[in-house]
Amino acid sequence: MxxxxxxxxxxxxxxxxxxxxxxxxxxxxxTDWRSIYIATFVALISSIQGFSIIPILWPYIKFINPEISEIANGAFQGASALGNAIASIFSGYLVNKTSNTKPALIISRILAIFSTFIYFGIELNSKSAIYLMIAYQLLMGISFGFGNVYRTHIAMATKESERSKGYGLSNLSYSLGTILGPCKFFI
CATH class of the missing domain: 1.20.5 (Single alpha-helices involved in coiled-coils or other helix-helix interfaces)
Structure with a gap:
C-alpha cells in the first residue's frame, strides 16, 4: 500500500x-528575438544621437547667438522634458489601446528625422535660432517619448522566463549609447 x-x-x-x-x-x-534585436539596435542609435547632441547644445547656440541668456537653455531643456512627458502618456495610451508598439516606434523615428532638419536650420538664421532650438528640443522630446515604448515591445515580445535577457539587452544598448555618443569629442 x-x-x-x-x-x-x-x-x-x-x-x-x-x-x-x-x-x-x-x-x-x-519569443520574437529578431524584433527585440531590431528595437534594441534602434534604441542604441537613438541613445547615441541624444548623447552626442545634448552636451553641445548650449555651446552651439551660444556660438550662433552670443547674446543668448542662460534662461534660454532652461527653455530648451524644459521643451524637451515637456514633449517627452506628453508623448510618453499619449504613446502609452495608444499602445495600450492597440496592443501594438510599431506605430509609436515609427512615429518616434519620423519625428527624430524631422527634428534633425530643424537642427540643421538653426545655423542659417541666428535671429530665430532660439525658436528653432526650442522646436528641435520639443520634437526630440516627443520623439523620445514615443520611442520609450520599445521597452513595452520587449515585454510583449518575450516570454516571462526570457524577459530579463531582453531587458538586459535594452539596458546594455542604452548604456553603450551614453558612452559612444560623447566619444566623438575625444577623437
Missing part, C-alpha cells in the same frame, strides 16, 4: 515536470 502511494506520487510529479518542461520549450520558441 505504501509502495503504491509512493509510485502514484512519483508518477504525478514526473507528469508535472514533463508539463513544465514542455511549457519551457514552448516559451523559448515563442
Amino acid at each position: 505504501v509502495f503504491k502511494n509512493i509510485l502514484k506520487s512519483l508518477s504525478l510529479k514526473s507528469k508535472k515536470l514533463e508539463s513544465i518542461n514542455s511549457k519551457i520549450i514552448k516559451e523559448k520558441s515563442d
Whole structure:
C-alpha cells in the first residue's frame, strides 16, 4: 500500500515536470528575438544621437547667438522634458489601446528625422535660432517619448522566463549609447 502511494506520487510529479518542461520549450520558441534585436539596435542609435547632441547644445547656440541668456537653455531643456512627458502618456495610451508598439516606434523615428532638419536650420538664421532650438528640443522630446515604448515591445515580445535577457539587452544598448555618443569629442 505504501509502495503504491509512493509510485502514484512519483508518477504525478514526473507528469508535472514533463508539463513544465514542455511549457519551457514552448516559451523559448515563442519569443520574437529578431524584433527585440531590431528595437534594441534602434534604441542604441537613438541613445547615441541624444548623447552626442545634448552636451553641445548650449555651446552651439551660444556660438550662433552670443547674446543668448542662460534662461534660454532652461527653455530648451524644459521643451524637451515637456514633449517627452506628453508623448510618453499619449504613446502609452495608444499602445495600450492597440496592443501594438510599431506605430509609436515609427512615429518616434519620423519625428527624430524631422527634428534633425530643424537642427540643421538653426545655423542659417541666428535671429530665430532660439525658436528653432526650442522646436528641435520639443520634437526630440516627443520623439523620445514615443520611442520609450520599445521597452513595452520587449515585454510583449518575450516570454516571462526570457524577459530579463531582453531587458538586459535594452539596458546594455542604452548604456553603450551614453558612452559612444560623447566619444566623438575625444577623437
